[in-house]
Amino acid sequence: DIQMTQSPSSLSAFVGDRITVTCRASQNIEGRLNWFRQKPGKAPELLIYGASSLQTGVPSRFSGSGSGTDFTLTISSLQVEDFATYYCQQIYRIPFSFGPGTKVDIK
Amino acid sequence: QVQLQESGPGLVKPSGTLSLTCAVSSDSISSPNWWSWFRQPPGKRPEWIGEIYHSGTTNYNPSLDSRVTISVDKSKNQFSLKLSSVTAADTAVYYCARGPTSTGSVDSWGQGTLVTVSS
Numbered sequence: 001d002i003q004m005t006q007s008p009s010s011l012s013a014f015v016g017d018r019i020t021v022t023c024r025a026s027q028n029i030e031g032r033l034n035w036f037r038q039k040p041g042k043a044p045e046l047l048i049y050g051a052s053s054l055q056t057g058v059p060s061r062f063s064g065s066g067s068g069t070d071f072t073l074t075i076s077s078l079q080v081e082d083f084a085t086y087y088c089q090q091i092y093r094i095p096f097s098f099g100p101g102t103k104v105d106i107k
Numbered sequence: 108q109v110q111l112q113e114s115g116p117g118l119v120k121p122s123g124t125l126s127l128t129c130a131v132s133s134d135s136i137s138s139p140n141w142w143s144w145f146r147q148p149p150g151k152r153p154e155w156i157g158e159i160y161h162s163g164t165t166n167y168n169p170s171l172d173s174r175v176t177i178s179v180d181k182s183k184n185q186f187s188l189k190l191s192s193v194t195a196a197d198t199a200v201y202y203c204a205r206g207p208t209s210t211g212s213v214d215s216w217g218q219g220t221l222v223t224v225s226s
Contacts, residue, residue: 001169032211034211034212034213042218042219043202043204043216043217043218043219044153044202044216045216046212046213046214049210049211049212049213049214050210050211050212053210055212055214087152087153089153089213091207091211091213094166094168095155095168095169095170096155096207097155098152098153098154098155099152100152101152
């Protein structure tokens with residue numbers, strides 16, 4: 001199975017800050033990576049697919065990059081609604097797997 | 108805007124079978140997408156359970172393969188999950204979702220339903 005890791009596991013930031021979350025796969029997954037935001041008690045919401053493609057309707061402050069084993073999610077200017085947990089997911093090989101999550105809270 | 112809605116019992120007895128249905132609206136279950144089930148135990152990351160294509164082709168997580176069955180009902184535009192021999196470790200919020208699509212996205216999710224395994 002492909003193992004996914006994320007760093008940091010949590011971070012505190014101010015509204016307006018630029019933040020970056022890193023995701024690493026245990027083997028090459030090419031660009032087969034999704035990023036999700038999950039608010040408490042809600043379903044995951046797709047932000048980025050194919051490592052760098054912005055999902056329709058998602059604000060342009062979100063961006064993704066990377067290929068192979070190392071990926072990043074960047075939020076250019078953190079908004080109140082972005083305080084949540086972020087997960088990466090590989091869809092390169094079954095079983096599709098998620099990273100452990102990065103919790104972003106208000107400083 | 109596609110919508111998905113899970114339904115089924117919120118409480119299942121140990122050793123019993125968990126059964127959930129996902130009703131799809133504003134998209135056809137026969138569209139060229141996979142349809143997936145996920146679960147998320149409290150405080151943990153989501154876990155992929157399996158997927159089905161409208162042809163009936165399925166793929167399952169090997170960790171659950173012996174206990175999982177996913178089926179599709181095209182006449183009702185819905186798909187279903189059965190998980191047998193459940194234990195407390197199967198307690199989780201269960202989600203259905205559209206995807207992976209042709210781009211690999213998993214772009215629409217149901218609201219989720221909490222299933223508790225307890226006697």
